[in-house]
Amino acid sequence: MGLLAHKGAMVPVAAAARLTLARSASAAAAASSSSSAVPPGAAPPSSGAGSTTAATTGGQKQSSATPPPPPPPPPPPHLTAAGFASQPAMKTAAATQHQVTVSAAQDLSSSEYQNVDGLRYDDGRYATFVESIRDTIVPPERIITDAVRTYAYGTDASFYRLVPKIVVKVHNEDEVSQILVQANKHQTPVTFRAAGTSLSGQAVTDSVLMKLSHTGDHFRNYTIHGNGEQITVEPGLIGGEINRLLAAHRRTCGHEQQYKIGPDPSSIDSCMIGGIIANNSSGMCCGVSQNTYHTLKDMRIVLLDGAVLDTADEASRASFMKSHAHLVSGVVDLATRIQADEELAALIRRKYSIKCTTGYSLNALVDFPPSDPIEIIKRLMIGSEGTLGFISQATINTVPEYDNKASAFVVFPTVKDGAGAASVLRKTTMVDAVELFDTASLRECEGNARMRELVPSIVGCDEGTTALLIECRGKDKAALDKRIAEVVRAIKEADHINVTGNDVEAYPFSEDKDVFNVYWDVRKGLIPIVGAARETGTSMLIEDVACDVDKLGDMMEDLIEMFKRHKYHDASCFGHALEGNLHLVFSQGFRNDEEIERYSQMMQELCEIVADKYGGSLKAEHSTGRNVAPFVEMEWGSKAYNLMWELKRLFDPHGILNPGVILNEDEDVHKKALKASPPADAIVDRCIECGFCESNCPSRDLSLTPRQRITVYREMSRLRAMDASELTVEDAQRLREFETNWTYNGEQTCAADGMCQEKCPVKINTGELIKSIRSRNLAEGHATELRAADFAARNWGTLDRLVPTGLGIATAAASVLGDGVLTSVSKALNSVSGGWVPVWNNYMPTGAKSAHFEVATNASSPAPAAAELPPVEAIYLMACPARTMGPARGDEGAGGRSVPQVLRSLADKADVDLKLMPNATSLCCGLAFSSRGLQAAAESKGDEMVDALVKATDNGRIPVVCDTSPCMAHIQMSAMAKSPSMQFLEPVEFTQRILAPRLDFSNPRNEPVAIHVPCSSKKLGKEAAFGDLVSKCCNGTAPVSSGIPCCGMAGDRGLRYPQLTASSLQHLKLPDNIKDGYSTSRTCEISLSNHSGKHFRSVLYLVDEVTTPKKSSSASA
């Protein structure tokens, strides 16, 4: 089997450099043996003398001993270090507790450090820990201790908040290994964080958070093996990204079969493989058989003592068996005991026949012989939530992804009918996915017009109505048809199942994407709908339970009745029925004791229904976390529960690895450290803190992510809203610290591009919040800036004429003095002006040369027809960047021409009557003002432009062409509000719709080029069209995408805060064979050129280069 290796996920397969991920046997052995020099410090498992409680085994009550508390940690050395020495231990902890959590009664009477949430005071050990890792292991800038960013990192998608004392951004396995040694030595617990989309409180801590994501290109390497049947990945790759890499691999190598990773959580485009493995996440299609447990091949694991086990490496395995004999024999002993206990082994097998992520993966201890402890350890890591070790690499067996698929949306009159049908399908067919919707969910679907049209029986449906969204897939069309027929027959033949309307064929399977995407989109939208509709100040909760599919209908009825009794009127219930897995989504406030008590009672009852009554799983796929840690014993029974404690102590005797998660002796832990959701601003109040937006944000590696901006802003709003009499000195100081830190991290480094909205399930644009804050800030005390903006708006034409001259002088100066001088001078000016003066770089534009266009009049008439095509006219909206900024110095490919000159050339070639708007040079869409928060000036310029457009286009009759996508996107909305028939064309659409039919692509490039689709074009849905056009220009060769969601330029912000584009574009890796790149925004092109070293210019240059006037109609056929 061939081995293809790639470095850097953003690099397309064809261009990726060879990377050796798997270390050689000798290196691994060296790692193992060198780390074995560090004493494991593992005390033998405790013999179990503890208190006795009533518990259950497999639903049977029994009496047994609960595990004793872990042995106390050795007293920490009381050393001090800068940043911590000055903080009295008690004050820090008390402040944290008071500020950030609404918690049920918590014992803060003790000032002694205890390894439980809320009592991990800084008694000196954290200072010592920092001292031990700073400079020697990680540089100081990757150790975060300030109040604001630690608060921001305290947020995951769960409804728990714990604020880490220290956040360490880790870059590689060696760092993790060395840090773990120090954490173990100084007894400072650590929690790993991938994407932080966990829902059960397993990715938060009040101790040390080790963040492996949003730290550049680290932990993002991968190797695709053979045709894609296997892939080796590092933990920071996003699940969806891995699937895209596999798809690109197939495209490039021409393999017949497409592969994907088995686990398919609905969060797959945001969560990372480290989190997917550590949570054993799954989703709609993977079921039990394709989750990580069943698809993992190998793993590299970093243990608490810093040792690295590479399960793929014989030498590493052998060395580990010797160096970790105590751990290995403990695992062997556990497996032997469990396998000898038939009842327990049967319970474990039964529990994993359905989805289960409650507790540790005990199936590892029954599925493999005790003689194979490495295989057992590897599988135990799955679903261990960072409590047994760190996963630094995994090799996964992928599963086939079939192109042939079809879905049907079938409605049933009752819960029992719907759930019963799911059971029949599971037992008698090879169906691929069955998603269930309860009546509350169907009421949400009714809001979708296409759904009402496609499935009319959901409209006004009776209480109890249940629907199944069924998907079949096939290797080929024949296989697909066979599966569909099987499903239809199974439902028809099941006498006890009624279908609404009595005819299952009234709900046909559709292979049409436009139809089945409607079904799947409403399914994916169910969580956000509840999230968006909830009362301000409440959180959205998602419980995740499972039972044997035969019992699903009964369990669902009980749960719906329970929610009604506890007055959760917005609760809805839906999920992966094929696996007996239901998600229960509802809103919950944690604002006072009554709300917490209501939650507590409901949780207790929910657990009793699911675990006791139906023998089900309290966490089917979201993992235990803190949320169901107190109920693990209820679900599993005392025997299995005690074995889990033994297991934990074998790997982590002192509770250093994510303590309190999965197993927790505090029976109230699920109702402590609850996250308040204070109102902050209507723009962001619906935020569910899921974190889906983070990977799209250009400032994610630099300052804050959108989720973190919202989190921090919520906390500032809470503090600001406090009555002066309530505000303590500490609160006031904290607010000041937040406000100071916010200016740079929250406000200045937000590009306000709104790419966060593209991934947000409740469609929040954090950039809008930031723009409104900028606007408020300016109104509150920046009269000079406002006056300057007003002056600029009124004299735009004059300024516009000055810019090309200024750029001409600057580029001339740069050629004489060198770019270095200009860069240094501009950096100094940028610094003293507080980021108002742009920083010079080597790719700054020259002044743009003007092009001649006739000015449009209302009475304009179409030009004569080109060839046999009808006449075409268009109005040219020449955006400020294109008319002022010419090509960069040294950009041979641009031939010294400006974008307007290129457009002139294209219009002439295609015989398109392109007329300029009257007063073009004094007009501006207003984007330059709006992104700075200069709202009044933005609105006045925008209005002026819209009025001019309405006139010039004859009230929308003539299309408008704009050379710059962001400017067009900005003006389009307001223009269309005034004249709904207005048609806007950005460069790609203009080329495809108007120019292309009138041109021959007779001189195509025979090589790939790079493209960067600006955020605005992505939002307009032009990404695919951009790729198609460039491919056409390159003789069918697909372009190499920058892979950057947003470059961070945002008008000129990236020039004023160059660290923003530098941070975003550190992910830009273009293969060596790429000579140049194309985009549709001049300022973005500057930053892309600057960070890739290759000239980026408007895509119009490429179109002009490869086209000639059309010869005849036959040529176009």
Ligand SMILES: Cc1cc2nc3c(=O)[nH]c(=O)nc-3n(C[C@H](O)[C@H](O)[C@H](O)COP(=O)(O)OP(=O)(O)OC[C@H]3O[C@@H](n4cnc5c(N)ncnc54)[C@H](O)[C@@H]3O)c2cc1C
């Ligand atoms: C709206 C929404 C929908 C969701 N839908 C689903 C769904 O359909 N199915 C599903 O299963 N889940 C779902 N989830 C939950 C969550 O997205 C998944 O559990 C996901 O796999 C978590 O990955 P992450 O990268 O966010 O991990 P994180 O949350 O960062 O971490 C998860 C756990 O893994 C540990 N960890 C992280 N990296 C490592 C490592 N390298 N080594 C060891 N431990 C590590 C962490 O300490 C933590 O305990 C959903 C979440 C949201 C918000």
Ligand code: SF4
């Ligand atoms: S802004 Fe949207 S995507 Fe981001 S955390 Fe909030 S809800 Fe999730």
Ligand code: SF4
């Ligand atoms: S607007 Fe852009 S920079 Fe600002 S939070 Fe959203 S994605 Fe990040």
